[in-house]
Amino acid sequence: MEYGSTLRKLQEIQFALVELQLYLDMNPDDQRAVKQYKELTVQLVQQKQAYEKERGPVMQYGHSSTPDRWTWHKTPWPWEIEY
Structure with a gap:
């Protein structure tokens, strides 16, 4: 899987979780939303x-998790990722 698409999938899930959390703050008894969350x-x-x-x-x-070696410097900056 391409770097941008892998990161994009993570961002999509995180966005959905934020939206569901906001919804559940106002609708805490919605069991369908709780299940989806x-x-x-x-x-x-x-x-x-x-x-x-x-x-x-x-x-x-x-x-x-911390890898055996430092890898932060090998990943692109957010503005370098093409979706």
């Missing part, structure tokens, strides 16, 4: 793990 959370974890295995850490400050 849980499913997307699982997808996010899986997508993040797959991305990090292939490309390196997504987030800093302990939110991503």
Whole structure:
């Protein structure tokens, strides 16, 4: 999978989770939305793990696994990614 499309999928899932969280703040009893939020959370974890295995850490400050070697400098800057 291409770098930009892998990152794009992560961003899409994160965006959906933010929107669902905002919705659930106002509609906490919507069980369909709660189920969808849980499913997307699982997808996010899986997508993040797959991305990090292939490309390196997504987030800093302990939110991503630390590889045996430092790889932040090898990933493109956000403005260098073509979607």
